[in-house]
Amino acid sequence: MGSTITEKILRDHCDEKNVSAGDFVLANVDKCLANDITAPISIEVFESIIEGMDRSVFDTDKIVLTPDHFAPNKDVASAEQCKILREFAWKYKIRNYFEQGRVGIEHCLVPEQGLALPGEVFIGADSHTCTYGALGAFSTGVGSTDLGVAMALGQCWFKIPESIKFVYSGKLNDFVSGKDLILYTIGQVGVDGATYKAIEFTGGIIDNLSMAGRFTMCNMAIEAGGKNGIIAPDKVTNAFLKSKGDFSYKEYKSDKDADYSNVIEFDCDELEPQVALPHLPENAKPISEVDGMKVEIDQSVIGSCTNGRLEDLRIAAKILKNRKVNPNVRCIVIPGTPIIYLDALKEGLIQTFLEAGAIVSTPTCGPCLGGFMGILAAGERAISTTNRNFVGRMGHVESEVYLASPALAAASAVKGYITSPEYL
Amino acid sequence: MKGIVIKYDQRNINTDLIIPARYLVKSDPTFLAEHCMEDLDPVFKQRKKELGASILVGGSNFGSGSSREQAPLALKTAGIECVIAPSFARIFFRNSINIGLPIIEFNKIKDLNTGDEIELNFEQGIIKNLTLNKKFKVKKMPAFLQEIISLDGLVNFARNKIVKIK
Ligand code: SF4
Numbered sequence: 154m155g156s157t158i159t160e161k162i163l164r165d166h167c168d169e170k171n172v173s174a175g176d177f178v179l180a181n182v183d184k185c186l187a188n189d190i191t192a193p194i195s196i197e198v199f200e201s202i203i204e205g206m207d208r209s210v211f212d213t214d215k216i217v218l219t220p221d222h223f224a225p226n227k228d229v230a231s232a233e234q235c236k237i238l239r240e241f242a243w244k245y246k247i248r249n250y251f252e253q254g255r256v257g258i259e260h261c262l263v264p265e266q267g268l269a270l271p272g273e274v275f276i277g278a279d280s281h282t283c284t285y286g287a288l289g290a291f292s293t294g295v296g297s298t299d300l301g302v303a304m305a306l307g308q309c310w311f312k313i314p315e316s317i318k319f320v321y322s323g324k325l326n327d328f329v330s331g332k333d334l335i336l337y338t339i340g341q342v343g344v345d346g347a348t349y350k351a352i353e354f355t356g357g358i359i360d361n362l363s364m365a366g367r368f369t370m371c372n373m374a375i376e377a378g379g380k381n382g383i384i385a386p387d388k389v390t391n392a393f394l395k396s397k398g399d400f401s402y403k404e405y406k407s408d409k410d411a412d413y414s415n416v417i418e419f420d421c422d423e424l425e426p427q428v429a430l431p432h433l434p435e436n437a438k439p440i441s442e443v444d445g446m447k448v449e450i451d452q453s454v455i456g457s458c459t460n461g462r463l464e465d466l467r468i469a470a471k472i473l474k475n476r477k478v479n480p481n482v483r484c485i486v487i488p489g490t491p492i493i494y495l496d497a498l499k500e501g502l503i504q505t506f507l508e509a510g511a512i513v514s515t516p517t518c519g520p521c522l523g524g525f526m527g528i529l530a531a532g533e534r535a536i537s538t539t540n541r542n543f544v545g546r547m548g549h550v551e552s553e554v555y556l557a558s559p560a561l562a563a564a565s566a567v568k569g570y571i572t573s574p575e576y577l
Numbered sequence: 578m579k580g581i582v583i584k585y586d587q588r589n590i591n592t593d594l595i596i597p598a599r600y601l602v603k604s605d606p607t608f609l610a611e612h613c614m615e616d617l618d619p620v621f622k623q624r625k626k627e628l629g630a631s632i633l634v635g636g637s638n639f640g641s642g643s644s645r646e647q648a649p650l651a652l653k654t655a656g657i658e659c660v661i662a663p664s665f666a667r668i669f670f671r672n673s674i675n676i677g678l679p680i681i682e683f684n685k686i687k688d689l690n691t692g693d694e695i696e697l698n699f700e701q702g703i704i705k706n707l708t709l710n711k712k713f714k715v716k717k718m719p720a721f722l723q724e725i726i727s728l729d730g731l732v733n734f735a736r737n738k739i740v741k742i743k
Pocket residue numbers: 222258259260279281457458459517518521522539540
């Protein structure tokens with residue numbers, strides 16, 4: 154029996170050689186990531202482990218700290234949290250601490266900096282750490298305790314997950330993106346359809362999908378309950394990494410006779426852009442149906458670790474060019490990182506957004522988790538390119554979030570109700 | 578490890594039943610232990626004491642609900658030395674190991690009843706019901722997991738490892 158890419162990566166990171174799905178392993182980790190919400194607890198755990206010993210972190214190059222959630226500091230409490238990260242980074246000379254001004258939304262920033270590579274075991278104290286599976290890494294979210302231990306030991310224990318394979322075939326229609334593929338998938342399998350499983354995204358459509366689209370899909374693997382999402386590295390992956398620097402890494406692929414708990418095929422020829430209605434990502438509906446519902450919106454958010462990349466901003470700008478944001482709508486655009494922001498500026502996208510009457514924010518998680526920079530009042534409704542539309546996720550418990558792609562979010566910002574660029 | 582069973586034959590015993598959210602204001606483990614399982618069985622503490630029980634047997638999907646680390650901690654501090662159930666919510670499973678509470682996946686819980694004396698061997702993956710004189714095989718626990726448990730949790734395990742490296 155062959156092995157899946159996830160089994161192979163984990164096996165190569167531990168001492169036991171005969172392990173497969175279902176077995177427990179103590180794996181060496183290549184990188185550990187934490188943010189302004191989770192790092193303070195991990196740091197406390199770390200300090201308690203090394204208390205009284207003359208010890209540092211396991212590797213000063215392999216820890217990544219990103220104050221991105223409530224930063225630039227939204228209040229005194231978040232300022233205190235960020236201060237803990239800063240002082241820890243100074244004390245232990247953590248190389249990949251990103252100060253505000255250089256930091257971006259972690260899951261946009263990490264790949265951009267070449268900090269996640271194919272074949273790595275990457276853990277983060279953030280559930281959307283599964284994003285880097287798009288590069289062919291085993292990448293998953295862990296608890297703050299696990300991360301604190303990993304910062305000291307460079308190890309983390311796992312139960313090797315079973316894999317589930319999704320195969321996408323056909324040809325994508327206009328305005329159908331990675332976001333639509335993943336919303337559709339979650340709609341089909343449900344928010345617990347892949348609980349604790351590795352989700353392998355494969356098929357002709359994935360082969361032709363851009364890195365940005367792949368990141369979007371793997372980012373939302375957790376929204377189907379997945380432990381990790383993963384796409385075997387190919388020429389798209391290699392070209393992306395080459396553009397970021399000179400890295401060496403090992404490329405893994407699943408064997409043909411690998412064991413999957415389930416294989417699901419999606420024929421995408423007829424697939425329309427999708428919208429996930431409140432309050433679960435699995436409530437996905439095709440836009441033709443949602444357009445007919447004339448769902449009026451108060452806000453449109455274009456950004457986040459799901460869709461805050463340059464490609465996403467380009468699509469939004471193309472739709473907003475020479476158009477105006479509806480007077481009843483607040484359209485908030487959040488480039489994922491300072492580099493994305495700068496590239497968007499150079500390409501004239503930022504000007505397009507401002508001319509259309511959109512707000513352009515500094516890179517931050519901000520409204521995605523109801524933090525700041527665009528909180529919803531009671532009864533308000535938003536279309537958002539983020540990944541969760543749970544009750545109260547973006548503000549008041551009586552507000553609503555509709556998840557969609559940047560194309561739909563931009564078109565809806567113009568119309569004032571949820572629609573597609575096709576109908577503009 | 579040997580101990581007496583206290584059993585709740587019910588599925589989805591969630592973290593709210595293990596330690597109700599209203600008690601989370603204090604993270605003092607002995608305080609949490611005082612109120613452990615109280616919403617499932619108001620006389621849990623007393624029953625456990627009368628039986629001299631230290632092994633909790635529950636139904637499938639044990640520990641579901643919110644991922645509070647206090648749930649396994651409350652059980653452990655209340656004197657539960659091992660939890661056995663057909664299946665566990667994954668985060669509960671992880672949290673339990675991380676605080677040093679061993680848990681075992683075992684389907685035939687009908688063969689483990691309140692008051693039974695049982696013996697556990699993690700290394701070989703064996704559960705013996707001494708009262709019924711029956712023996713069952715379960716998945717062996719890898720050495721590192723046994724070590725985490727014997728050292729009372731992940732933090733001590735890490736500390737111990739670092740001392741050894743030095
Ligand atoms: S953008 Fe949203 S989902 Fe992504 S890391 Fe930030 S808060 Fe989490």
